[in-house]
Amino acid sequence: MATTRHHLDPRAWALPALLVGLWALSSYLGWANPDLLPSPLLVLDTAYAHWQSGELTTGLQASLIRDLSGFVAGSLVGFGLGALLGVSRLAENLVTPTFNTFKQIAFFAWIPLLSMWFGQGELAKIILISMAAFIPVTLNTFEGIRSVSRELAEVSQVLALNRRQIWLKLILPSAAPQIFTGLTLALIYSWLATIGAEYFLSAGAGVTNPMLDGREQFDMALVIYGMLVIALLGALFNAIAVHLERRAQRWRSHL
Amino acid sequence: MKNVLKTLAPLALLLSLGAQAAENPTVIRFGSPIVGTGNRPVAYGSYYATAQTKALFEQEFKKDGIRVEWNNFKGAGPAVNEAVANNLLDITWEGDLPALIGKAGGLNTRLILASGFLNTYLLVPSNSTAETLEDLKGKKVAVFKGTAPQLSAAKILAEHNLKERDFRTISMDGNTATAALTTGDVDAIWTGSSAYQLVDRGVGKIVLDTRARSYELASQGFVLANEQFEQKYPHIVQRIVNVLVKEAVWSSEAANKSKVLQLWAKSGIPYSSLARDIEGIDLKRAQSPLLDPFFLANIKRNAEQAKKLNLLLGDVNIDEWQKPDYLQQALKEVGAEHYWTTYNAQGQPQG
Amino acid sequence: MTTLTSTSALTSRPLWRWRPAPLPKVVLAFILPITLLALWQLALQQGWASPHILPPPQKVLQRLWALAQSGDLSFHLLTSLTRVGWGFLFGLLIGIPLGVVMGLSRTAESYLMPTFKALSLIPPLGWIPLLILLVGIEEALKIIVISKAVVTPITLNIFKGIRIIPAGFFEVAKVNRLSGWQTFHRLILPATVPSLFTGVRYGLSNAWMALVAVELLAASEGIGYLLVWGRQLFQLDLVMACIVIIGLLGLSCDALLARTEQRLLNWRRSAY
Numbered sequence: 001m002a003t004t005r006h007h008l009d010p011r012a013w014a015l016p017a018l019l020v021g022l023w024a025l026s027s028y029l030g031w032a033n034p035d036l037l038p039s040p041l042l043v044l045d046t047a048y049a050h051w052q053s054g055e056l057t058t059g060l061q062a063s064l065i066r067d068l069s070g071f072v073a074g075s076l077v078g079f080g081l082g083a084l085l086g087v088s089r090l091a092e093n094l095v096t097p098t099f100n101t102f103k104q105i106a107f108f109a110w111i112p113l114l115s116m117w118f119g120q121g122e123l124a125k126i127i128l129i130s131m132a133a134f135i136p137v138t139l140n141t142f143e144g145i146r147s148v149s150r151e152l153a154e155v156s157q158v159l160a161l162n163r164r165q166i167w168l169k170l171i172l173p174s175a176a177p178q179i180f181t182g183l184t185l186a187l188i189y190s191w192l193a194t195i196g197a198e199y200f201l202s203a204g205a206g207v208t209n210p211m212l213d214g215r216e217q218f219d220m221a222l223v224i225y226g227m228l229v230i231a232l233l234g235a236l237f238n239a240i241a242v243h244l245e246r247r248a249q250r251w252r253s254h255l
Numbered sequence: 256m257k258n259v260l261k262t263l264a265p266l267a268l269l270l271s272l273g274a275q276a277a278e279n280p281t282v283i284r285f286g287s288p289i290v291g292t293g294n295r296p297v298a299y300g301s302y303y304a305t306a307q308t309k310a311l312f313e314q315e316f317k318k319d320g321i322r323v324e325w326n327n328f329k330g331a332g333p334a335v336n337e338a339v340a341n342n343l344l345d346i347t348w349e350g351d352l353p354a355l356i357g358k359a360g361g362l363n364t365r366l367i368l369a370s371g372f373l374n375t376y377l378l379v380p381s382n383s384t385a386e387t388l389e390d391l392k393g394k395k396v397a398v399f400k401g402t403a404p405q406l407s408a409a410k411i412l413a414e415h416n417l418k419e420r421d422f423r424t425i426s427m428d429g430n431t432a433t434a435a436l437t438t439g440d441v442d443a444i445w446t447g448s449s450a451y452q453l454v455d456r457g458v459g460k461i462v463l464d465t466r467a468r469s470y471e472l473a474s475q476g477f478v479l480a481n482e483q484f485e486q487k488y489p490h491i492v493q494r495i496v497n498v499l500v501k502e503a504v505w506s507s508e509a510a511n512k513s514k515v516l517q518l519w520a521k522s523g524i525p526y527s528s529l530a531r532d533i534e535g536i537d538l539k540r541a542q543s544p545l546l547d548p549f550f551l552a553n554i555k556r557n558a559e560q561a562k563k564l565n566l567l568l569g570d571v572n573i574d575e576w577q578k579p580d581y582l583q584q585a586l587k588e589v590g591a592e593h594y595w596t597t598y599n600a601q602g603q604p605q606g
Numbered sequence: 607m608t609t610l611t612s613t614s615a616l617t618s619r620p621l622w623r624w625r626p627a628p629l630p631k632v633v634l635a636f637i638l639p640i641t642l643l644a645l646w647q648l649a650l651q652q653g654w655a656s657p658h659i660l661p662p663p664q665k666v667l668q669r670l671w672a673l674a675q676s677g678d679l680s681f682h683l684l685t686s687l688t689r690v691g692w693g694f695l696f697g698l699l700i701g702i703p704l705g706v707v708m709g710l711s712r713t714a715e716s717y718l719m720p721t722f723k724a725l726s727l728i729p730p731l732g733w734i735p736l737l738i739l740l741v742g743i744e745e746a747l748k749i750i751v752i753s754k755a756v757v758t759p760i761t762l763n764i765f766k767g768i769r770i771i772p773a774g775f776f777e778v779a780k781v782n783r784l785s786g787w788q789t790f791h792r793l794i795l796p797a798t799v800p801s802l803f804t805g806v807r808y809g810l811s812n813a814w815m816a817l818v819a820v821e822l823l824a825a826s827e828g829i830g831y832l833l834v835w836g837r838q839l840f841q842l843d844l845v846m847a848c849i850v851i852i853g854l855l856g857l858s859c860d861a862l863l864a865r866t867e868q869r870l871l872n873w874r875r876s877a878y
Contacts, residue, residue: 360840
């Protein structure tokens with residue numbers, strides 16, 4: 001399947017340009033209620049003001065630190081559990097049904113419980129975010145390690161490798177692409193969880209603040225600016241994820 | 256032997272100094288469930304709020320090198336409870352419902368001061384045709400669940416033979432409720448003393464309020480201390496209570512009324528709106544910190560009603576909960592033993 | 607239950623070399639949950655955690671029972687299910703045609719996909735403030751948010767599903783002079799069924815997530831509303847009961863989906 005380089009294709013910009021054009025036109029001509037649809041210039045103004053005042057930077061910093069902390073914590077735990085499940089069928093049979101049930105619970109339903117157990121501060125947020133990262137990493141690590149082929153296992157027996165060597169030279173390299181996929185997914189999910197955490201567990205600086213404040217203050221321009229920031233960050237994470245996934249594919253094809 | 260003693264002596268001195276230093280906390284964490292407009296951390300409505308605005312505790316404990324931390328929760332009472340449950344606060348102010356819920360739920364708080372009666376209001380959008388509760392049946396009503404206005408509202412509904420289920424009740428915090436009222440997304444909101452600012456802004460009009468029967472229907476305010484903190488640092492708690500009682504005296508003076516309102520207005524709520532809320536109310540009695548029989552009888556009544564209305568699961572032993580020792584001591588030290596009237600359980604002045 | 611190996615007649619394996627047979631998977635599956643429950647009870651008995659932070663399991667069950675008895679459970683459950691149902695339906699109605707159009711036409715893909723992807727960069731949660739200001743907090747809000755959450759996986763999966771149909775299939779269709787509709791009906795549709803199911807699976811879990819999110823924010827009934835009630839009034843037994851309900855719902859949806867998928871795939875296999 002050809003991967004079209006969308007951003008180079010002028011047709012990709014046709015629809016967005018049309019929509020932005022309509023937006024600008026309707027606010028210039030006063031077709032829409034300015035409270036519900038502020039002019040694009042106003043949104044840019046708000047963006048500039050937030051950047052100037054340093055609010056954007058503080059918010060970004062806070063959100064990204066949370067995101068990263070949760071991502072790392074969740075991935076580490078997920079890797080550990082996934083590895084255990086991968087090597088031990090007993091562990092797999094004991095744990096996977098419970099894990100699958102746990103996975104089914106709509107993610108945001110945990111928020112009230114977390115806030116009662118840990119308050120509304122950073123700890124609760126980071127725990128939420130690590131939960132989001134934990135799930136894909138566990139699943140993919142498990143699959144990756146489990147699918148280390150039989151032949152490789154036999155080779156290790158023939159070569160009489162000790163446990164450490166088996167892990168380092170055999171299992172991990174073979175499972176690496178799949179584990180990478182897990183980490184890529186975890187990156188995306190932890191970002192989504194970061195937004196959720198900031199939304200429901202109040203207080204603190206963050207990237208969602210403009211959006212939430214904008215709703216309370218009826219400042220539509222602020223809301224739209226907030227959404228744009230989130231979209232841009234989402235694009236960034238997506239791009240990183242795609243890049244990592246390509247790396248993983250190349251890895252895989254080398255095996 | 257002498258050498259051993261020589262080396263041990265400075266160590267012993269250090270240890271004893273350390274032990275003395277352990278008698279004071281490094282930080283005192285105050286909590287408040289009230290935020291001003293735009294979520295600014297300025298409260299209003301009580302002497303506890305003005306103590307924050309005037310930075311009285313920062314002044315009091317500066318010489319001891321104890322830091323003072325204030326946390327205003329836009330999540331109101333429930334958020335304060337969550338923080339207390341996680342031992343993140345030492346002294347808090349809470350409305351009756353969240354305080355009772357917290358205590359019944361097992362939070363280790365001690366009631367150290369009373370803090371007034373706060374009115375509850377039912378507002379509808381200014382262009383609404385609804386005039387009574389019955390008009391609003393089946394309509395969308397916003398109340399912040401778990402906060403004092405919810406109990407107040409429930410008591411009023413019970414009197415009209417109505418239940419929360421007769422309406423489409425949505426839980427919203429103060430700012431969200433205001434926004435929803437403005438856009439007409441909800442048909443009514445239950446709110447506290449910030450109601451008049453909505454009226455003055457032309458956003459809503461009052462359909463019901465508790466001002467005529469404050470002492471039965473309005474919400475009580477409590478100043479609570481985290482039991483752990485209180486047991487460890489009773490002398491600090493005494494000093495805190497002294498500051499608060501002094502401030503309560505100052506707030507009760509009729510001459511200071513406008514100054515009090517000005518301080519409250521720093522929250523962003525206009526002076527005039529706040530003034531209208533306390534119009535015709537005995538400010539001295541409203542600011543009384545006394546844990547007198549009337550106040551305690553009201554707590555008992557509120558707890559029973561909350562339980563009946565399924566807002567409270569569990570019992571509160573008021574005699575175990577209250578710790579009036581600090582109050583008594585403070586009244587002596589401040590010289591205010593006879594400043595406020597004590598009311599008996601029937602609401603009659605006694606003594 | 608020992609395996610005195612079935613071939614013991616043929617081999618001379620001594621009887622004392624038995625190994626306990628592995629427990630059936632079903633039994634193993636319950637060991638962990640039961641252990642956790644036991645730990646839960648122990649924690650309460652030993653006072654490791656106070657009952658207001660960790661309600662006893664019986665209390666949670668009692669609460670579930672009380673909810674069921676009073677009719678509250680069915681009321682709120684039905685409301686939430688209805689919302690998910692409508693949201694999911696609209697998600698399908700928008701997502702499938704969109705995916706098909708972009709899948710079949712590279713032109714359409716060039717024009718539409720970039721914008722589609724850009725819009726899906728903002729998670730449903732991110733759309734809520736905007737939507738609240740635009741449509742208020744009625745049912746419309748909930749259904750729009752849920753549909754948005756469903757559209758993305760459905761569209762993308764259908765799109766992928768069509769794209770991976772080997773070109774050879776289309777040639778076969780051309781050779782056999784199949785009309786457009788027949789090509790669609792007999793070729794494209796069946797070929798996209800597995801991708802559709804992947805999309806539906808993700809769409810459904812997204813739908814539940816979006817439902818809970820929106821009900822936590824602006825609802826007067828529903829499971830999310832119950833969660834808010836539990837949180838605000840510090841009733842952890844209610845919060846846990848809701849989590850149990852949501853978990854069971856998720857499980858049953860998934861099981862239903864798996865069964866339908868099996869059925870359809872069997873049909874597919876038999877069709878060839």
